[in-house]
Amino acid sequence: MLVDYDLRWTNNRWVEKTREHCFNDWLDWKEERMANEFSKEMDALYRYYDFLESEGEVLVEKDELTGDIYGFSVEYNDPEAED
Numbered sequence: 296m297l298v299d300y301d302l303r304w305t306n307n308r309w310v311e312k313t314r315e316h317c318f319n320d321w322l323d324w325k326e327e328r329m330a331n332e333f334s335k336e337m338d339a340l341y342r343y344y345d346f347l348e349s350e351g352e353v354l355v356e357k358d359e360l361t362g363d364i365y366g367f368s369v370e371y372n373d374p375e376a377e378d
Contacts, residue, residue, distance in 0.1 A: 343355075
C-alpha cells in the first residue's frame with residue numbers, strides 16, 4: 296500500500312522486509328476470506344434451488360439502490376386444462 300501511495304517507499308529496508316516475511320500470511324488470509332465468501336454464496340444457491348424444487352418457479356429481483364432482494368413465486372396453469 297505504501298509503495299502504491301509513493302514509489303519512494305520501494306527501496307525502504309523495513310518495507311522490503313515486511314513484504315518478504317508477510318506475503319505468505321497475506322496469501323493465507325486472502326484465501327480464507329475467498330473460501331468463506333464462496334461458501335456463503337454456495338449455501339445461498341443451495342437454499343435457492345431447494346426452494347425452486349419445492350415451491351415452483353421463483354423470480355428474483357434486486358433493487359440496485361437499496362440492495363434489497365425480492366423473490367416472487369410464479370404458478371403456471373396448464374394451458375390445456377379447462378379451468
